[in-house]
Amino acid sequence: MTSQFTVHGRLWIEAADGTIIGHGRVNLLEKIDDLGSLSAAATALGMSYRYAWKLVKSMNEHSDKPLITLSSGGRGGGHAELTTTGKEAVATYRRTDQEFEQFLSQQTEKLPE
Amino acid sequence: MTSQFTVHGRLWIEAADGTIIGHGRVNLLEKIDDLGSLSAAATALGMSYRYAWKLVKSMNEHSDKPLITLSSGGRGGGHAELTTTGKEAVATYRRTDQEFEQFLSQQTEKLPE
Numbered sequence: 001m002t003s004q005f006t007v008h009g010r011l012w013i014e015a016a017d018g019t020i021i022g023h024g025r026v027n028l029l030e031k032i033d034d035l036g037s038l039s040a041a042a043t044a045l046g047m048s049y050r051y052a053w054k055l056v057k058s059m060n061e062h063s064d065k066p067l068i069t070l071s072s073g074g075r076g077g078g079h080a081e082l083t084t085t086g087k088e089a090v091a092t093y094r095r096t097d098q099e100f101e102q103f104l105s106q107q108t109e110k111l112p113e
Numbered sequence: 114m115t116s117q118f119t120v121h122g123r124l125w126i127e128a129a130d131g132t133i134i135g136h137g138r139v140n141l142l143e144k145i146d147d148l149g150s151l152s153a154a155a156t157a158l159g160m161s162y163r164y165a166w167k168l169v170k171s172m173n174e175h176s177d178k179p180l181i182t183l184s185s186g187g188r189g190g191g192h193a194e195l196t197t198t199g200k201e202a203v204a205t206y207r208r209t210d211q212e213f214e215q216f217l218s219q220q221t222e223k224l225p226e
Contacts, residue, residue, distance in 0.1 A: 004129045007209060011122040013224070088225065096120060096220050103216050107209050111126070112201065 007107040011100045013093060019062040026093045028055055029086055032068060038080040056080075063089075120220040124213045126206060132175040139206045141168055142199055145181060151193040169193075176202075 012022035031041035042052035060066040067086035071079045082090070125135035144154035155165035173179040180199035184192045195203070 005126050007124065007126055009122050009124040009213070011120065013118050013120055016117045092224060096223070099220065100122070100216070103213070107212065110209070112205060 004113070005108070005111045007104050007111065009100065009104055011097055013096065015062060017062055019058070021059075021089060021093055023097075025055055025059060026090055028052060029059075029067065029082060029090050032056075032080045033082045033087070033090070036079055036081060038068075038070060038078070041080070117226070118221070118224045120217045120224065122213065122217055124210055126209065128175060130175055132171070134172075134202060134206055136210075138168055138172060139203055141165060142172075142180065142195060142203050145169075145193045146195045146200070146203070149192055149194065151181075151183060151191070154193070 010022075012020050014020055027045060028041060028047070031044050032038060035041050035044065038052055038056060039049050042049045045052070056068050056070070060068060063085065065085040066083055067089055069081050069083055071081075123135075125133050127133055140158060141154060141160070144157050145151060148154050148157065151165055151169060152162050155162045158165070169181050169183070173181060176198065178198040179196055180202055182194050182196055184194075
């Protein structure tokens with residue numbers, strides 16, 4: 001018999017300066033990687049271009065090496081790409097998050113009925 | 114060398130009907146257990162009596178067995194006590210949360226430098 005209870009949670013990674021990489025930012029990085037365009041990635045996530053651009057700027061400024069390169073071409077016309085550092089950040093977050101999902105399932109199984 | 118990054122998170126337990134037991138409610142249960150009074154527990158946590166009372170009512174209504182018993186005596190004069198179910202709920206949450214803290218430390222150690 002399974003428990004009537006389930007364990008849930010939220011996870012994020014903080015840099016020493018307090019910057020946060022969580023679900024939202026990782027989703028944006030992945031969409032940029034998929035679509036090669038910040039404008040298209042923002043649209044796909046229902047996010048304004050301005051907000052997506054601010055997130056990218058913040059992530060690049062707070063990392064030792066940039067996570068995303070933006071080439072010129074103006075709004076909607078430019079190309080966006082993840083750097084190796086950006087791809088590693090996504091992979092690290094996804095691996096951690098996957099182990100977190102396993103942890104939540106294990107904890108749910110341990111709960112009393 | 115330790116990573117410049119740390120993994121953080123938040124954990125809660127949901128009942129089948131969606132009710133949540135998280136940090137705030139467990140803190141309130143523990144203070145009731147310590148102080149034997151809902152009014153004193155609310156004050157200790159900087160919470161209004163009205164809000165604390167609503168939380169207690171909600172927790173009792175959504176559990177198969179009540180977590181807290183309130184005896185009469187009016188505002189500030191009554192006695193509040195955790196039931197066995199209430200004590201078990203606190204213990205379960207604290208055990209889960211402790212293992213979550215261990216999980217976060219382990220994940221932080223796995224992060225790249």
